[in-house]
Amino acid sequence: MAPAQAPTFTALLEMLPPGVPVPDPESVLVAAEVAISEGLVDPAGAEDAARALAEACRSAVPLREARAGGALHPAGGPALIEMTGAQAYMGMVTFSSASMRERASLALTSADHAGPFAKCFGGMPDEVRRRIECAEERPALREVLLRTAGEHLAAAALALASRLPGASASPEGDVTWACAGPTIDEVRAAMAWLSLPGPGALASLAVVSSPSGGAQ
């Protein structure tokens, strides 16, 4: 469960059951409205967050279902995403597990690196916070507790990213999310969540490709 002060987009993602197919965008909007009206999520910026999530659902390429069906990884190799002519524009966001672990480790020792995680979660996840507190009280355990705290922080970030509609996590923990649409505007709308407080703050790479094949 997200911390109480979690950004709205993070809180909305946490409400999506993990591992389900890409939800219907209109259903997501209705669910978000209910969550906002009942005070389950922070109302500040809630409309933008709800709209961004709905757009992400509208254009998401369901990598999760494809992977589960074995279509993307027939031999456990890298994802192969084949686009149709009608969906000429494509966006893709990746979260590297190795990079996430390194960033999480740095975030626990340097305030400068903690910013993106704070922007994603609002505060540190409970399992991380308790280890940090214990490490401060018991210096002898500091090194091992900060190491496991970093692993929990990275795992929490990757778990949150894997809740993005249609996102797929590899056995190594890398997360890929993709979207596609007939216009560049639709793809950009689907990727609007990248600039909101939430997992977008921790993305390793974001790419938008045009019909000519050039990346933007």
Added chain:
Amino acid sequence: MSGTPEFALVLDPATFLGMGGTETWGVCRVMEDGADTGFFEDRNDALDFVAGLPVVPRLPGVRTVSVPYDLEVEVISLLVDAAASLRGVPAEVPPAGLEGFRPVVPASFGGFVVLTGDHGLEFSFGAALARGLGWAAGSRIALQIDGHGKRLALVPSEQGVTLVRSAEGPLETEHALPYPLEMIGTVPGKRLLPPYEVHGDGIVFRTPETAPEAVPSALARQVPPDATEERAPPSLDAGSVVLGFLLASAVLLLGV
């Protein structure tokens, strides 16, 4: 620790030293039916002890798992206590016990090798264990066996065999110690890594020959679940007494 995930908490020498332990690899294996600890000079020995369990925290090339904070701290404490026991330092004041009983000491693994030879047993000790026991090159130790012939002990003794520095481990026995009667017939050439307990300046352990594995429990499993019920005297409750009385009365009435 039933119901907890199975994993091994592995602390490298630098981390373990910083926690007040010794400069060794410290490993605590948490399994469904309990936990045990081991201390190793060599990383490969530590990973052998891990035996394929996922580890905490991450080690390059080894499957990793995350465990809840409370469990992690509990296991770290277990490892630190075991290390303190290894060094002969009581982790905490033992509680008052029953006569004839002693506090349970977590069994340790690693740093202790038993070799079965043609003429007896040879022993090798890792640096941390030797340091914990206060043994050094030139120390003399003797092999003892308990009254039940189940457990062996190595203790300092002027009449014992001398310890010398070795290539394999920091210390080893200069020559073999004779087999106890219970181990006559042991197959030579075996390299054993038995679990052990440190008591003061001695070490207590068992070998497969002195403590055959799980014979009583294997026999127990072969007993049918209801076998004891068949042998048990029939129990009489109030209902069966009343029923018996009514049947007897009916027989008497019919007989009349």
